[in-house]
Amino acid sequence: MSAPFTGPDEVRDRFAEHDYLADRGLATSVHLGTRLGMPLLLEGEPGVGKTEAAKVLAASLDRPLVRLQCYEGLTAAEALYDWNHAKQLLAIRVAEARGDRLEEADLFAEEYLQERPILRCVRSTDGPPPVLLIDEIDRADDEFEALLLEFLGEQAVTVPELGTFRAAEPPVVVLTSNRSRDLHDALRRRCLYHWLEFPDPLRMVEIVRRRVPGADEPLVAAAVDFVGGVRGLDVDKPPGLAEAVNWVAALSVLGVGELVREDVAATLGALAKTPDDHEVVTAALDDLLAGSSPG
Secondary structure, three states, rough: OOOOOOOOOHHHHHHHHOOOOOOOOHHHHHHHHHOOOEEEEOOOOOOOOHHHHHHHHHHHHHHEEEEEOOOOOHHHHHOEEOOOOOHHHHHHHHHHHHHHOHHHHHHHHHHHHHEHHHHHHHOOOOOOOOEEEOOOOOOOOOOHHHHHHHHHHHHEEOOOOEEEEEOOOEEEEEEEOOOOOOHHHHHHHHHEEOOOOOOOOHHHHHHHHHOOOOOHHHHHHHHHHHHHHHHHHHOOOOHHHHHHHHHHHHHHHOOOOOOOOOHHHHHHOOOOOOHHOOOOHHOOOHHHHOOOOOO
């Protein structure tokens, strides 16, 4: 199978077609990950575009996206595979009614196997392999990371009752982390790594322009400055790129052409996501508006 991209420049061009402005580092990591068949671990603070990068990668390759959202307590039965217990129980009852005897191997046959996202990607044979997004791996427990090691290292999943399933064509794997906890070295060793920085103001303006094409140019520039000011405050959840885009979109829907106190206060819920943050931003509103004024 030929490489999906000819190089980092093609990654940037194809991502840009989907309004995602990838920097050189991300584009190089994506190219190397797809070329070498290695999982790509993207880390960065919330809202810098990690999840969106995986979605755009799938769109750029014209492949299905399979998303596994991680959370505390996530198990193999939810991520790798499970057994259809209702179907197994029905088989037992039918066998009893017929006077037949079922062996354990009869109940743990492939017909009772339920594919979860990871095994589904390993066994995928319908067209090109999908892009598997393992989102916010840092939210899962340490034990779940151990479950991933075989898959990340060998593109395989072992079902003790049936053996090992290995991908004929490995899926493209992207993991994301907000660094809410440290990931194990064993997981990191199996991945290529890239840290996504929060975009600088000029790049952020260009991103917002692409995502909200109907917004006035002065509004976009002022909003980016305002968001930068909010990020400098003592807030619990600094607004990320996603919040900035949503805020400008909200202002644009309201027909706002420039930032004024009344409109900013009315739409602050797009940026400040806790009561404490709302209070902090409101208290600094005049200074923030002054800092984002043209000229």
